[in-house]
Amino acid sequence: MSKLIDSFGRQINYVRLAVTDRCNLRCQYCMPAHGIDIVPRKEMLTYKEMYRIVRVLTELGVKKVRLTGGEPFVRKGFVDFLEMLSYNDLLEDINITTNGALIYKHIATLEKLQKVKNINLSIDSLKASTFNEITRRNVFDEVFKTMEALERSSMNLKLNVVIQSGINTSEITDFVRLTKDKDMAVRFIEEMPFNGEGQRETLENWNYSKILKEIKTQFDVSEIQSEKSSTSRNFSIEDHKGSVGIIPAFTRTICGDCNRIRITSTGTFKNCLFDDGVFNLRDFIRNGASNEDLKTLFLSLVKEKPENGFVAEANRKKGDVSESMSTIGG
Ligand code: SAM
Numbered sequence: 001m002s003k004l005i006d007s008f009g010r011q012i013n014y015v016r017l018a019v020t021d022r023c024n025l026r027c028q029y030c031m032p033a034h035g036i037d038i039v040p041r042k043e044m045l046t047y048k049e050m051y052r053i054v055r056v057l058t059e060l061g062v063k064k065v066r067l068t069g070g071e072p073f074v075r076k077g078f079v080d081f082l083e084m085l086s087y088n089d090l091l092e093d094i095n096i097t098t099n100g101a102l103i104y105k106h107i108a109t110l111e112k113l114q115k116v117k118n119i120n121l122s123i124d125s126l127k128a129s130t131f132n133e134i135t136r137r138n139v140f141d142e143v144f145k146t147m148e149a150l151e152r153s154s155m156n157l158k159l160n161v162v163i164q165s166g167i168n169t170s171e172i173t174d175f176v177r178l179t180k181d182k183d184m185a186v187r188f189i190e191e192m193p194f195n196g197e198g199q200r201e202t203l204e205n206w207n208y209s210k211i212l213k214e215i216k217t218q219f220d221v222s223e224i225q226s227e228k229s230s231t232s233r234n235f236s237i238e239d240h241k242g243s244v245g246i247i248p249a250f251t252r253t254i255c256g257d258c259n260r261i262r263i264t265s266t267g268t269f270k271n272c273l274f275d276d277g278v279f280n281l282r283d284f285i286r287n288g289a290s291n292e293d294l295k296t297l298f299l300s301l302v303k304e305k306p307e308n309g310f311v312a313e314a315n316r317k318k319g320d321v322s323e324s325m326s327t328i329g330g
Pocket residue numbers: 023029030068069070071072097098099120121122160161162189190191192193194195249325326329330
């Protein structure tokens with residue numbers, strides 16, 4: 001079987017697929033208060049098109065898919081799509097990134113889908129007022145309840161916490177404290193400028209080192225040997241059930257082991273979070289491409305994968321990175 005191997009020898013076995021660009025929240029670091037210009041529905045990939053793309057990718061060695069958005073659960077039929085994807089015998093893991101505001105009632109169904117093993121829940125504050133200020137919506141209680149239910153569920157739970165200067169940095173150690181009794185991984189993410197021209201001003205640069213320093217003010221951490229392609233550097237703390245991690249998303253020190261490609265909700269193929277999209281799969285499919293055509297295409301597209309996010313950014317034709325993560329598929 002041909003495998004997806006880029007020109008730096010990295011094997012691609014993970015695809016991040018944005019199932020929609022729509023969202024029920026308006027996180028300050030992700031989009032402006034009025035939201036983003038969403039694409040017309042017919043420009044989004046259908047579930048059948050997504051299924052087919054993932055199937056072809058798995059025939060080329062992809063084993064994991066992460067479903068993201070926008071908010072995946074706002075798209076009608078998303079839970080049925082998860083079931084449909086689970087029938088792909090070549091796929092091992094279906095992971096989901098969600099804001100958690102709409103999923104409480106689906107948790108039991110998700111647990112039954114054996115390939116759905118990992119849920120990443122985004123929660124940037126443990127205080128209702130700060131959370132509501134960040135998301136510009138009043139859903140803290142629902143998301144907190146969902147977090148607790150997910151922690152009790154059979155799925156692995158990871159929290160995504162975007163560190164925002166002047167907003168939630170004082171809560172870093174509170175989040176770490178949560179891992180004492182809760183079996184989950186709390187991962188702090190460096191804030192990036194992907195906010196759909198939301199124009200956020202950052203007072204201080206909360207990068208990987210600064211976040212780690214803040215954690216160490218109260219905890220003794222030991223680094224855990226993570227999977228080579230892990231997006232986070234992870235740490236354990238004695239007597240804590242869970243673990244903590246830091247995702248150096250913006251300082252990009254993890255690119256050397258990247259195993260990922262991305263597909264946006266409109267079918268744009270991206271080799272890197274920081275590139276501006278290298279191919280429109282939707283039009284290719286709608287113009288009659290066969291699965292063999294798709295395979296040939298994917299094998300050649302990954303050869304263009306840039307060495308790292310800085311090279312990808314430098315090669316952009318559209319100028320600075322300013323799209324919302326909701327469009328890119330975070
Ligand atoms: N709506 C879902 C959610 O919030 O989990 C999935 C999509 S969201 C774009 C995926 C992840 O990207 C979330 O964890 C979110 O916090 C993160 N994200 C969004 N904008 C970001 C930014 N400007 N910098 C860093 N992370 C960001």
